[in-house]
Amino acid sequence: MRDFEVSILTLRQRGVGLERFAFAAAMAGLAVTSSRVEAAEPIVVNGVVEAAGEGMLVSIEVETRWHGECVRCLDPAEGPLRVTARELFREGPTTDDTYGYHGDVLDLSELVHDLVILELPVLPLCRVDCRGLCPSCGANHNVEQCTCAPLSASAFAVLDTLESVRGDHPRVR
Ligand SMILES: [Zn+2]
Ligand SMILES: [Zn+2]
Structure with missing residues (x-):
């Protein structure tokens, strides 16, 4: 055999x-x-x-x-x-x-x-709650927290940019 x-x-x-x-x-x-x-x-x-x-x-x-x-x-x-x-x-x-x-x-x-x-996993994860890489600076969020705006707040980030361009105070969150 x-x-x-x-x-x-x-x-x-x-x-x-x-x-x-x-x-x-x-x-x-x-x-x-x-x-x-x-x-x-x-x-x-x-x-x-x-x-x-x-x-x-x-x-x-x-x-x-x-x-x-x-x-x-x-x-x-x-x-x-x-x-x-x-x-x-x-x-x-x-x-x-x-x-x-x-x-x-x-x-x-x-x-x-x-x-x-x-x-075999098509989308493998190191752990189920892996926090991934920052889409802006590439920092590994499992290891460190960067100062980039969270992805879900990107709409606010755009508003912030517009407001600072106009010379207003940045929106406080
Ligand atoms: Zn991971
Ligand atoms: Zn970042």
Whole structure:
């Protein structure tokens, strides 16, 4: 058995029943634009294969960690990734809508790959309440507070500028 492969020999011989599987292995190429699973990061896989009339029904749980760059402050971000699924594998080649298998071996690598890719964060955050960078001066608001006007007050900022141009006293807030 290679990584991500499960023997279904007994299941096929009996035609009924279920087989549990549990392993951890690494997989390369798990990345979307903004986040990824490191090539050496273990991917923990647990589940059950059941002999179903039309094929093999796989109930699977996949757990690992993702790494990326926070979209608000650009610092490194990471977090847990956990996904569960139920998928019917049919004997024969893998097609656009069905995972296939040949003989007595069920290869879960494509399913694991697809599940992880779909679950990777598209907009990763270093923490849920990340305060991000100041759009004016670039200061990291998680670390320091700058003196730029808050973004929500930009309308007032425009008024302030107009008033000071006219020589009035700046608006006091
Ligand atoms: Zn952040
Ligand atoms: Zn600023």
